[in-house]
Amino acid sequence: xxxxxxxxxxxxxxxxxxxxxxxxxxxxxxxxxxxxxxxxxxxxxxxxxxxxxxxxxxxxxxxxxxxxxxxxxxxxxxxxxxxxxxxxxxxxxxxxxxxxxxxxxxxxxxxxxxxxxxxxxxxxxxxxxxxxxxxxxxxxxxxxxxxxxxxxxxxxxxxxxxxxxxxxxxxxxxxxxxxxxxxxxxxxxxxxxxxxxxxxxxxxxxxxxxxxxxxxxxxxxxxxxxxxxxxxxxxxxxxxxxxxxxxxxxxxxxxxxxxxxxxxxxxxxxxxxxxxxxxxxxxxxxxxxxxxxxxxxxxxxxxxxxxxxxxxxxxxxxxxxxxxxxxxxxxxxxxxxxxxxxxxxxxxxxxxxxxxxxxxxxxxxxxxxxxxxxxxxxxxxxxxxxxxxxxxxxxxxxxxxxxxxxxxxxxxxxxxxxxxxxxxxxxxxxxxxxxxxxxxxxxxxxxxxxxxxxxxxxxxxxxxxxxxxxxxxxxxxxxxxxxxxxxxxxxxxxxxxxxxxxxxxxxxxxxxxxxxxxxxxxxxxxxxxxxxxxxxxxxxxxxxxxxxxxxxxxxxxxxxxxxxxxxxxxxxxxxxxxxxxxxxxxxxxxxxxxxxxxxxxxxxxxxxxxxxxxxxxxxxxxxxxxxxxxxxxxxxxxxxxxxxxxxxxxxxxxxxxxxxxxxxxxxxxxxxxxxxxxxxxxxxxxxxxxxxxxxxxxxxxxxxxxxxxxxxxxxxxxxxxxxxxxxxxxxxxxxxxx
Numbered sequence: 001x002x003x004x005x006x007x008x009x010x011x012x013x014x015x016x017x018x019x020x021x022x023x024x025x026x027x028x029x030x031x032x033x034x035x036x037x038x039x040x041x042x043x044x045x046x047x048x049x050x051x052x053x054x055x056x057x058x059x060x061x062x063x064x065x066x067x068x069x070x071x072x073x074x075x076x077x078x079x080x081x082x083x084x085x086x087x088x089x090x091x092x093x094x095x096x097x098x099x100x101x102x103x104x105x106x107x108x109x110x111x112x113x114x115x116x117x118x119x120x121x122x123x124x125x126x127x128x129x130x131x132x133x134x135x136x137x138x139x140x141x142x143x144x145x146x147x148x149x150x151x152x153x154x155x156x157x158x159x160x161x162x163x164x165x166x167x168x169x170x171x172x173x174x175x176x177x178x179x180x181x182x183x184x185x186x187x188x189x190x191x192x193x194x195x196x197x198x199x200x201x202x203x204x205x206x207x208x209x210x211x212x213x214x215x216x217x218x219x220x221x222x223x224x225x226x227x228x229x230x231x232x233x234x235x236x237x238x239x240x241x242x243x244x245x246x247x248x249x250x251x252x253x254x255x256x257x258x259x260x261x262x263x264x265x266x267x268x269x270x271x272x273x274x275x276x277x278x279x280x281x282x283x284x285x286x287x288x289x290x291x292x293x294x295x296x297x298x299x300x301x302x303x304x305x306x307x308x309x310x311x312x313x314x315x316x317x318x319x320x321x322x323x324x325x326x327x328x329x330x331x332x333x334x335x336x337x338x339x340x341x342x343x344x345x346x347x348x349x350x351x352x353x354x355x356x357x358x359x360x361x362x363x364x365x366x367x368x369x370x371x372x373x374x375x376x377x378x379x380x381x382x383x384x385x386x387x388x389x390x391x392x393x394x395x396x397x398x399x400x401x402x403x404x405x406x407x408x409x410x411x412x413x414x415x416x417x418x419x420x421x422x423x424x425x426x427x428x429x430x431x432x433x434x435x436x437x438x439x440x441x442x443x444x445x446x447x448x449x450x451x452x453x454x455x456x457x458x459x460x461x462x463x464x465x466x467x468x469x470x471x472x473x474x475x476x477x478x479x480x481x482x483x484x485x486x487x488x489x490x491x492x493x494x495x496x497x498x499x500x501x502x503x504x505x506x507x508x509x510x511x512x513x514x515x516x517x518x519x520x521x522x523x524x525x526x527x528x529x530x531x532x533x534x535x536x537x538x539x540x541x542x543x544x545x546x547x548x549x550x551x552x553x554x555x556x557x558x559x560x561x562x563x564x565x566x567x568x569x570x571x572x573x574x575x576x577x578x579x580x581x582x583x584x585x586x587x588x589x590x591x592x593x594x595x596x597x598x599x600x601x602x603x604x605x606x607x608x609x610x611x612x613x614x615x616x617x618x619x620x621x622x623x624x625x626x627x628x629x630x631x632x633x634x635x636x637x638x639x640x641x642x643x644x645x646x647x648x649x650x651x652x653x654x655x656x657x658x659x660x661x662x663x664x665x666x667x668x669x670x671x672x673x674x675x676x677x678x679x680x681x682x683x684x685x686x687x688x689x690x691x692x693x694x695x696x697x698x699x700x701x702x703x704x705x706x707x708x709x710x711x712x713x714x715x716x717x718x719x720x721x722x723x724x725x726x727x728x729x730x731x732x733x734x735x736x737x738x
Contacts, residue, residue: 040305042176045079046232047072047298047318050087050271051291053123053438053537054094054106056343060329062292063320065106066343069113069336071296071320076114081176083116087271087288088186088236090151091136092123093440093537096432097346100353102127104139105346109339111143111151117171119184119234120154121271122533126540128198129166153184153234156210158203166202169214172228178308181218181228183265185210187237187272188253194535196400207235208257215262229308230301231265238273238288240531248281258286266310267299272533274513278315285315295319354429359546361426362553365418368411368470370593376411376469377458379642382418383409383472384555386435386542391474393541394443394510394534396548401532404443404510406496408454409472410520413437413512413538426546435538439512444528448494448503454524455479455491461521469520473559477501480563480644492563512538557641565646570638572623576651580627583650587638590617597639601629625652 049068058064063071076082090110091103098106110118124132132152141148147168154167170183185207191199211233218228237254239247247255258268258281268286276290278297289297295317302312321329365382369375372382391407393399416433418426446454459468479494494501511525518526536544546552568589577583587596590613598607600623610621623636629652636648 041311042178042303042305043079043081044175044178044180044230044301044303045075045082045298046085046267046269046301047075047082047296048085048087048234048269048287049289049293049296050236050238050269051089051121051274052086052106052110052293053089053291053440054091054098054103055292055438056105056109057095057097057347058331059095059436061294061319061321061323063329063331063333064293064335064343065109065113066335066337066340067320067331067333068293068296069109069339070331071318071333072114073336074333075296075298083173083175083180083182084114085116085182085232085234085269086110086118086151087234087269088119088121088184089123089271090118090121092121092126093438093540095436095438096354096429096539097343097350099438099537099539100350100428100432101346102135105342107136107139108143109342111140112342113336113339115144115151116173117153117182117184117234118151119236119271120152120157120167120186121236122186122190122193122535124152125190125194125199126535128195129202130198133167153182154186155183155214156185156188156205156207158205160201160203162203163205169210170218170226170228172226177305178229178303179227180230180232181215181226182232182234183211183214183218184234185236187235189532192401193533194400195398207237207253208260211235211257211265212260212262215264219262219264230303230310231262233261233265233268235268236271238270238275239277240273240275242275242277244277244279244281247277247279247286258282266301267313267315269297269299274517276317278317280315285313287315287317289317293320351429354427354432356428357425358428358431358543359426359549360551361418361420361424362551363424364420365552365554367414367417372417373414376466378470379557379560380411380414380470380472381554381557382414382434383411383470384474384557384559385418385472385552386414386538387472387474388555389542389545390441390510390512390538392545392548393536394441399534401443401534402508404508406451406477406507407474407510408515408525410512410515410522411469411472412520413439413514414472424551426552428543431542431546432539435512435542437512437514438537438539439514441510441534441536441538441541442513442516443508443510443530443532443534444516444525445506445530446509446524446528447506448501450524450528451477451501451507451509452491452494452503453527454522455481455494456488457522457524459487459490464521470560471522475555475559478559478561480561482563510534560642562643565644567640567643568638568646570636570646570648572636572648572650575649576653577623577625578655579625579629579631579652580655581625583623583625584620585623585636585638585648586618586620587613588616588618590619590640592617594619594640598623598636599639600634600636603637 055062056065072084091106094103094106137148137152140151149168150171152167153171155169157166158164159166170181173180188204188207190204215231218226218231239250239254241247267284270286270288274291275288276295277288279286285299287297287299289295298318299315301310303310319332321331323329365385366372366380367382368378368380386409387407390409391404395403413435415436418430418434458470460466476497480492481490482492509528515522516525516531568587571586572583574583592613592615594613596610598610599605607621607623611619613619631652631654633649633651636650638646
């Protein structure tokens with residue numbers, strides 16, 4: 001409210017205050033006409049959203065455009081003096097149903113749902129300034145029937161090198177005979193959040209300077225340059241905190257804006273940081289309504305109907321859905337049928353758009369578990385691959401911000417696999433199904449110590465739905481871990497680019513917005529500093545990655561490995577193997593179905609097709625030693641994904657030289673070899689004569705020798721028995737002759 005208008009209407013304002021004290025009209029007045037009497041109170045309700053990001057279809061607490069419009073309808077039914085505003089990022093970083101059609105369904109849904117004005121957000125520049133000032137604004141105008149520039153307000157956006165506004169600075173809406181001025185500004189960090197080529201013709205100045213300049217213009221009593229009875233600021237900027245005390249005192253451009261904005265500004269709607277807060281700062285309501293259409297921010301201003309003076313102000317956050325005990329969400333408002341029809345048509349068309357090919361893969365890229373997606377607690381090729389994609393998206397030559405060094409991906413954000421199918425084709429829809437939440441990619445600074453903490457937080461707090469959530473990590477970062485360790489002691493060695501991770505150093509990290517703000521109990525990411533919107537959503541990053549790579553192969557497993565080599569016991573017999581012979585390898589202590597690989601001779605010999613472990617956790621295979629293998633000490637290396645390799649030593653020895661039998665017997669009887677009783681000339685040589693010396697029985701008292709001796713004893717006993725019988729017969733005959 002201008003000083004000029006305040007002086008002019010001081011007497012009327014005093015009468016209004018007296019009327020309030022005597023009649024209690026503050027709570028009663030909800031509607032007015034243009035011909036309200038002096039001193040009468042008007043209630044102006046401002047309802048707002050921020051960071052909608054094309055969430056036109058319902059998904060859990062994000063109720064979709066139709067229910068959002070229904071919520072606005074309900075507010076207007078209670079009070080026709082209601083304006084619906086947005087603090088920016090209506091489009092961009094959108095879900096597939098909207099993004100696949102250049103966000104036209106989002107524009108149409110919001111306008112049909114009654115949107116009155118909006119500030120521009122950084123994502124409105126995703127397609128470049130030409131796209132915003134042309135196609136986007138034109139579509140808003142076509143659908144709304146008013147100037148589309150009112151839906152992309154940016155008072156601090158200037159033509160390069162000037163202070164000439166490149167966008168509309170404010171919009172005026174008439175409510176109950178009062179003029180409501182709506183000023184829009186956007187964070188000055190836009191150049192670091194979007195592709196620089198698209199905004200090369202622009203400068204982004206101070207929000208505070210722009211907001212105060214425009215508010216002064218609209219309050220100076222000069223009708224020729226625009227006047228407003230009530231002023232509202234829509235800023236696409238916000239705080240990382242949801243604490244009003246912290247927000248009010250924070251040392252940032254946003255904190256300064258809230259404290260030093262002109263007192264003519266009666267309420268501030270903010271965005272950009274996807275927070276939910278409702279504060280009173282510097283005597284006015286400051287509100288941010290979370291994200292994605294989950295919440296409606298509401299500021300109610302009790303106004304003198306003649307002067308526009310704010311008599312009372314109240315604010316609240318209205319959740320648009322309620323979660324039940326089973327985790328299911330129910331909308332709190334009826335859907336707007338006209339908007340629902342727009343959404344349904346957009347979803348149907350997106351199915352057609354989704355069939356377009358965006359890339360090629362060389363093999364299946366899968367989530368974790370025996371059935372892909374069944375286990376979020378194990379390393380997966382998809383998790384690592386997506387982390388690689390996010391790292392590329394925030395570090396390639398076209399990225400405007402400071403390049404990231406490490407990227408992480410939460411397993412719960414992966415909702416489908418990339419399947420090779422018949423020819424490895426990846427469609428737009430298939431890529432969108434992998435990460436359906438359209439999360440913005442965020443960069444932030446983390447110390448090595450915080451990275452260790454984040455890896456530790458994979459083991460979830462007691463009582464969590466899942467005991468472990470395995471993060472996908474980008475190429476270059478590796479670590480070992482102990483599965484059954486005490487809390488805080490799981491992670492052992494961490495390396496980055498082959499060297500031990502410096503835990504005192506700071507690294508630029510990339511993660512999606514959900515993870516970067518501490519989702520899934522990963523608080524270490526939220527504790528990082530310098531959180532910045534990369535200007536990209538995960539789907540766009542994936543599509544761009546595929547366009548930049550002819551064929552995408554699955555990222556390897558093994559970036560996370562179990563610490564130690566006690567995961568299996570391995571026995572190799574014999575430990576001295578003759579070149580050209582084989583050794584038997586037995587492995588125990590495995591999980592049923594575990595698959596191994598093995599190699600020897602520094603990887604030159606690879607053992608393939610080792611049988612999977614049986615129900616007892618055992619398997620075995622043959623290690624065939626080449627005949628030309630180098631004699632001496634060697635190692636067999638046994639490997640299993642997610643484990644450190646186990647090395648088993650063995651030696652290769654030369655083959656023994658076997659004697660060649662003489663073709664003709666020796667003529668000298670003295671040279672004829674002696675024979676044991678079992679080696680008569682007609683006897684067939686025993687199998688022992690064909691064995692190598694090391695395999696022959698060495699004990700003279702062997703079972704075979706004992707058998708030979710027993711046969712001669714039997715023959716001698718037989719001779720004695722026969723002789724005794726003959727002797728008895730002779731003696732008997734002699735007796736008969738007497």
